[in-house]
Amino acid sequence: MNLFGLYVPGGTWLHRLGVGWKYLFLLALTVPVLLLALPWPSLAALVVSGLLLASTRVGARLAFALPWALWVLLAVLAGYQLAIERPDLAVVVSANLVTAIYASRLLTLTTPGPVLIDALVAALRPFRRLGVNPERVGLAIAIMVRSVPMLLDTVAQVRQAARARGRDRNLFALVTPVVVRAVGQAQATGAALAARGLGES
Amino acid sequence: MIRLDGAGVTVSLPASGQARTRVLLHPTTLELAERRIAVIGANGSGKSTLLRLLNGLVLPSVGQVRVHGLDTARQGREVRKLVGFVFTDPLAQLVLATPADDVELSLRPLVRDRSERRAQALQLLAGRGLAHVADQSVYDLSGGERQLVALTSVLAARPRIVVADEPTTLLDLRNRDQVRDALAALEQQVVLATHDLDLAAEADRVLVVDGGRILADGKPAEAIGAYLRLVRG
Amino acid sequence: MIRLDGAGVTVSLPASGQARTRVLLHPTTLELAERRIAVIGANGSGKSTLLRLLNGLVLPSVGQVRVHGLDTARQGREVRKLVGFVFTDPLAQLVLATPADDVELSLRPLVRDRSERRAQALQLLAGRGLAHVADQSVYDLSGGERQLVALTSVLAARPRIVVADEPTTLLDLRNRDQVRDALAALEQQVVLATHDLDLAAEADRVLVVDGGRILADGKPAEAIGAYLRLVRG
Amino acid sequence: MPANAKSSSATDLALIAVFAALIAAFSLTPAIPVGPVPVTLQTLAVVLAGLVLGPWRGFLATVLYLVVGFAGLPVFAGGSAGLAVLAKPSVGYLLAFPFGAALAGALAQAFARWRGARQYLGFFLAGLAASLLIHASGILGLIVVLHLDLSAAFLVDLAFWPGDLAKMFAAAAVAVAVHKAFPALLAVRRLVPAA
Ligand SMILES: Nc1ncnc2c1ncn2[C@@H]1O[C@H](COP(=O)(O)OP(=O)(O)OP(=O)(O)O)[C@@H](O)[C@H]1O
Ligand SMILES: Nc1ncnc2c1ncn2[C@@H]1O[C@H](COP(=O)(O)OP(=O)(O)OP(=O)(O)O)[C@@H](O)[C@H]1O
Ligand SMILES: O=C(O)CCCC[C@@H]1SC[C@@H]2NC(=O)N[C@@H]21
Ligand SMILES: [Mg+2]
Ligand SMILES: [Mg+2]
Numbered sequence: 001m002n003l004f005g006l007y008v009p010g011g012t013w014l015h016r017l018g019v020g021w022k023y024l025f026l027l028a029l030t031v032p033v034l035l036l037a038l039p040w041p042s043l044a045a046l047v048v049s050g051l052l053l054a055s056t057r058v059g060a061r062l063a064f065a066l067p068w069a070l071w072v073l074l075a076v077l078a079g080y081q082l083a084i085e086r087p088d089l090a091v092v093v094s095a096n097l098v099t100a101i102y103a104s105r106l107l108t109l110t111t112p113g114p115v116l117i118d119a120l121v122a123a124l125r126p127f128r129r130l131g132v133n134p135e136r137v138g139l140a141i142a143i144m145v146r147s148v149p150m151l152l153d154t155v156a157q158v159r160q161a162a163r164a165r166g167r168d169r170n171l172f173a174l175v176t177p178v179v180v181r182a183v184g185q186a187q188a189t190g191a192a193l194a195a196r197g198l199g200e201s
Numbered sequence: 202m203i204r205l206d207g208a209g210v211t212v213s214l215p216a217s218g219q220a221r222t223r224v225l226l227h228p229t230t231l232e233l234a235e236r237r238i239a240v241i242g243a244n245g246s247g248k249s250t251l252l253r254l255l256n257g258l259v260l261p262s263v264g265q266v267r268v269h270g271l272d273t274a275r276q277g278r279e280v281r282k283l284v285g286f287v288f289t290d291p292l293a294q295l296v297l298a299t300p301a302d303d304v305e306l307s308l309r310p311l312v313r314d315r316s317e318r319r320a321q322a323l324q325l326l327a328g329r330g331l332a333h334v335a336d337q338s339v340y341d342l343s344g345g346e347r348q349l350v351a352l353t354s355v356l357a358a359r360p361r362i363v364v365a366d367e368p369t370t371l372l373d374l375r376n377r378d379q380v381r382d383a384l385a386a387l388e389q390q391v392v393l394a395t396h397d398l399d400l401a402a403e404a405d406r407v408l409v410v411d412g413g414r415i416l417a418d419g420k421p422a423e424a425i426g427a428y429l430r431l432v433r434g
Numbered sequence: 435m436i437r438l439d440g441a442g443v444t445v446s447l448p449a450s451g452q453a454r455t456r457v458l459l460h461p462t463t464l465e466l467a468e469r470r471i472a473v474i475g476a477n478g479s480g481k482s483t484l485l486r487l488l489n490g491l492v493l494p495s496v497g498q499v500r501v502h503g504l505d506t507a508r509q510g511r512e513v514r515k516l517v518g519f520v521f522t523d524p525l526a527q528l529v530l531a532t533p534a535d536d537v538e539l540s541l542r543p544l545v546r547d548r549s550e551r552r553a554q555a556l557q558l559l560a561g562r563g564l565a566h567v568a569d570q571s572v573y574d575l576s577g578g579e580r581q582l583v584a585l586t587s588v589l590a591a592r593p594r595i596v597v598a599d600e601p602t603t604l605l606d607l608r609n610r611d612q613v614r615d616a617l618a619a620l621e622q623q624v625v626l627a628t629h630d631l632d633l634a635a636e637a638d639r640v641l642v643v644d645g646g647r648i649l650a651d652g653k654p655a656e657a658i659g660a661y662l663r664l665v666r667g
Numbered sequence: 668m669p670a671n672a673k674s675s676s677a678t679d680l681a682l683i684a685v686f687a688a689l690i691a692a693f694s695l696t697p698a699i700p701v702g703p704v705p706v707t708l709q710t711l712a713v714v715l716a717g718l719v720l721g722p723w724r725g726f727l728a729t730v731l732y733l734v735v736g737f738a739g740l741p742v743f744a745g746g747s748a749g750l751a752v753l754a755k756p757s758v759g760y761l762l763a764f765p766f767g768a769a770l771a772g773a774l775a776q777a778f779a780r781w782r783g784a785r786q787y788l789g790f791f792l793a794g795l796a797a798s799l800l801i802h803a804s805g806i807l808g809l810i811v812v813l814h815l816d817l818s819a820a821f822l823v824d825l826a827f828w829p830g831d832l833a834k835m836f837a838a839a840a841v842a843v844a845v846h847k848a849f850p851a852l853l854a855v856r857r858l859v860p861a862a
Binding site: 006023026027029030031034037067077080081084086089092093096097099100101103104105107108111113116117119120136137139140141143144145147148150151152155171172175176178179180182183184185186187189190191193194198199200 | 676677678679681688689692719731732734745747754756812815819837841848849
């Protein structure tokens with residue numbers, strides 16, 4: 001599992017656009033239509049996000065494919081709204097949902113993970129006065145990103161150990177050692193950070 | 202009795218993403234019948250992979266591994282009842298938070314009654330001089346105590362073969378002797394991987410693994426000699 | 435120059451819950467000035483506790499620890515800049531996912547400019563023959579490589595003293611030699627804990643710890659002799 | 668590490684980061700898409716963050732998880748990401764996570780001194796309270812985003828209850844075991860005597 005695995009390299013204008021602008025697009029496409037709840041604006045936002053996504057040239061499947069479960073969901077939701085005689089809401093809800101998915105893809109498909117994190121840390125700078133330390137947050141994110149594969153590795157090891165003892169069907173017996181080891185690992189990492197003079201406020 | 206046969210047992214990692222297919226164990230045919238078998242070799246040579254084949258934690262990509270006639274691929278659960286596995290890192294192996302709880306977990310399939318189970322667990326721990334830490338957190342044990350607890354848990358399930366992956370690293374001389382004696386005293390067949398050449402020298406048979414191949418296989422003196430020549434040139 | 439003084443440095447665990455107060459290090463006075471110092475002793479004897487005192491990861495309950503005149507309790511951050519600490523398990527020590535990132539992390543307080551930092555990190559790795567793994571996941575490195583990366587990260591912060599807690603366990607002979615040579619080549623003062631008596635024998639001074647007390651302290655031959663008598667009776 | 672080792676802010680930072688990772692890992696594992704909002708192990712991890720780390724660190728771990736997800740790393744259920752999740756039906760659940768963790772943590776701290784079955788019960792109740800909070804907020808989100816009426820939203824939410832109840836039983840048991848292994852985690856912090 002790779003947290004940075006979504007990015008599709010490319011040279012289109014959206015790939016080059018600053019992260020801040022992409023966030024603005026994202027919000028502009030999703031929030032107003034949520035508040036307005038009118039069919040035409042919702043459809044317009046869907047079309048615009050679709051066009052923008054097409055302009056990234058990441059390939060139709062990656063860009064537009066929706067999981068089958070979502071189609072079922074859309075059908076049920078639309079059915080419900082039609083049943084209570086609100087066809088306008090059927091359109092609004094379905095369109096907004098798909099817009100939200102496409103809008104987030106605009107960001108994640110065209111921006112490498114490390115760039116996202118740098119942008120986030122930069123965005124935190126104004127909050128320094130409120131006691132937020134962007135450097136520490138950046139370090140925490142780096143440790144978090146590194147810990148996800150580590151935890152999945154622990155899960156695999158623990159499952160092996162449990163299987164070796166024939167006890168692999170018990171959720172509690174699987175989750176407990178993962179969490180216990182996560183805490184042990186975190187304490188070791190904390191000591192290692194402190195020993196290197198890092199991460200102390 | 203353990204057999205690696207078919208056309209020779211091979212373990213390979215399938216290509217995934219950018220990574221290409223990688224062979225962790227090249228075609229190998231083996232019959233392990235001696236009572237004490239040691240596996241030695243450099244870091245990353247394939248010792249752990251070989252050991253994990255023996256209880257079906259790793260499955261052959263080609264060929265078959267049979268333990269007392271059972272196929273590890275098809276009868277994994279039964280094989281794992283026969284084969285107890287001691288991991289290098291006892292913390293990865295200890296499932297519950299205290300030694301008593303952990304040994305009890307191993308006894309569950311064997312002993313129905315709860316208080317009887319607890320009593321047996323405490324008795325087994327006491328037998329290894331661990332009574333005083335039975336209810337302490339495994340995180341507060343020293344390395345040696347952890348390793349002994351792990352061994353106790355594995356033996357509690359009464360396996361017929363014990364496989365141990367570097368069971369004496371992190372241990373001081375006394376604890377190393379203790380784990381070594383504990384392993385030596387077992388009536389079961391023991392297969393262990395180790396970097397401790399003194400420990401390997403006590404085996405009946407030593408396998409030297411290098412780059413996923415059995416490089417030498419025989420009496421301890423010859424095999425260890427071959428390993429030293431390999432490493433120190 | 436490291437001093438444990440005051441009325442003698444003591445480390446004790448406060449009573450918590452049912453557990454009573456426990457002394458991990460009994461009153462100890464020490465002056466560590468030699469260039470190569472080894473600490474040996476049984477599992478749980480207090481080696482790691484003693485080492486962690488030296489950079490303020492453990493604070494004395496009584497007495498003071500001074501490193502080049504700085505008090506570890508009151509000037510912890512400054513002390514940790516002087517003292518580099520190499521942990522047993524390199525995976526616990528490497529905070530970030532690739533060698534280059536991790537070494538860069540150590541350089542952060544020293545080198546402001548980002549690309550300059552990257553360049554220096556790569557150069558330091560290259561200096562230990564690790565250039566080719568700089569951007570690989572630390573999970574894909576061999577044990578010896580991991581241990582060397584950890585050492586490189588620690589040295590990148592330019593400490594004046596290097597403290598290492600069992601830096602060669604888990605390693606094969608070749609990797610052990612490699613880490614040993616790397617430690618031997620350092621100009622800094624080195625204090626290390628180890629179960630490897632050959633490694634201890636190379637030190638200028640050896641401390642034997644037992645049950646939280648310094649049992650012997652002197653030239654390697656005598657001290658190691660005392661330890662062997664203790665363990666093997 | 669001895670208990671009087673400097674329980675430093677570096678360790679707090681690492682604990683927060685690792686639990687944020689744990690929530691991410693549990694969000695990614697089995698996302699079963701039933702209905703508008705997927706069934707995940709997220710609530711198990713969120714409540715555990717509170718029960719294990721206490722209110723403040725539990726809250727921060729969950730906030731870190733959300734912030735990283737908002738920034739665009741695929742850590743939400745089914746690997747989705749970005750601020751656009753604010754427009755998704757699960758938004759109410761998601762935004763309540765930090766407060767759920769904090770609530771569970773605050774109650775757990777109160778029960779931490781209890782032992783055995785009483786501690787288990789206390790942790791279970793703490794998890795239950797957190798779940799109620801998360802579900803209430805989740806219902807609100809369903810109403811806003813999907814324009815459901817209260818009863819319809821309630822029915823959708825009801826589908827999660829059996830699973831979430833089971834998760835709270837598991838969370839309490841796991842938390843008891845973790846505190847057995849690390850008795851000092853929820854203890855009220857004392858200053859280490861300097862000399
Ligand atoms: N799941 C896996 N994915 C990728 N590579 C793996 C996996 N498991 C093992 N390997 C690789 O297989 C090779 C053999 O590993 P193995 O763990 O068997 O070595 P070892 O001899 O036990 O080494 P050590 O002495 O360090 O324990 C190594 O190169 C290792 O990186
Ligand atoms: N967090 C803790 N809580 C309680 N006791 C602890 C804790 N950490 C260490 N101890 C105890 O302190 C004593 C000294 O431990 P220390 O880690 O210093 O030993 P060591 O000599 O380094 O042993 P090893 O060779 O196994 O690494 C041991 O009895 C150990 O059980
Ligand atoms: O999109 C997300 O990441 C949020 C998913 C929220 C899932 C909620 S949490 C409470 C309830 N229980 C579940 O198993 N799923 C929902
Ligand atoms: Mg191995
Ligand atoms: Mg130690």
